[in-house]
Amino acid sequence: MTLFDALGFRWERSAVPTSVPSHSMDRVCFRFHKMLPEFVWDASVLEGNPFTFPEVKTLLDGVTVGGRKIFDQEQVLNLAESAKRLLAMVKGGQFELSKPVFTELNRIVACKEALEWGVFRGEGQETNYTPDVGLGEHGRYTPLPTLPGAPELNRVFREGVAALQECEPFERAMAFFLFAALQQFFFDGNKRTGRFMMNGVLMSHGMDAISVPAAKAQAFNEKMVRFYLSKDASEMMAFLAGCHPDASVILPPPACGEGRLSNV
Secondary structure (H helix, E strand, C coil): CCHHHHHCCECCHHHCCCCCCCCCHHHHHHHHHHCHHHHHHHHHHHCCCCCCHHHHHHHHCCCCCCCCCHHHHHHHHHHHHHHHHHHHHHHCCCCCCCHHHHHHHHHHHCCCCCCCCCCCCCCCCCCCCCCCEECHHHCEECCCCCCCCCHHHHHHHHHHHHHHCCCCHHHHHHHHHHHHHHHCCCCCCHHHHHHHHHHHHHHHCCCCCCCCCHHHHHHHHHHHHHHHHHCECHHHHHHHHHHCCCHHHHCCCCCCCCCCHHHC
16 A cells, blocks of 8 residues: 555655754753743644633643633643643653554543544544534535444554655654544544644654744645645645744745745
């Protein structure tokens, strides 16, 4: 089975950066820790959470924010706890691209938010409901059906992770995020969990984590819709690479008259 068949989508592999600066584990972990409030806020904005950046910082300092819904507050706290757990895994050499790590992070990310969390669809009490993804005017995207025991989801996950081993770490990290978003292994929190896994791969290989800036939330959502429709990840790969802190180094200079990918 080819890489693209295993994952369920394709992309222009020759366009993915291959020379990404690497640093010491201490360096990448320090940056992730220092940037944690920004990472949490960026991720919350992508979910439509109304918390402002100052409010996120206040909440992470242990002070509640008046006038905000408990649901929105818990979502922010879940993101923060997930980020801290990921950091601990990476620093302790425990992170790996595996189902146990994937489900553990989802258990924190989607706690009390999803129908069930920390298990693949069909592995818990709910074995019939299949969620879908809203694509606005383009309708909805429906993933593999939820089945008792999740046999198909487990097969797809195993084959996808195995196929990803042929990719270099930077490409593997971004591809896994899109793999998680497309296959919808969980009832909710797939993109959030997928991005944590993406950053786990990056940091484990000495590369800085990627955060999609809040200012690019609309562009992110529009490109994800096109990804779901076309199953072509080339645009999303370029977008994610453009969000990397070393984008100016790893991306080719724009052709005459073209904008930089990092500003997509």
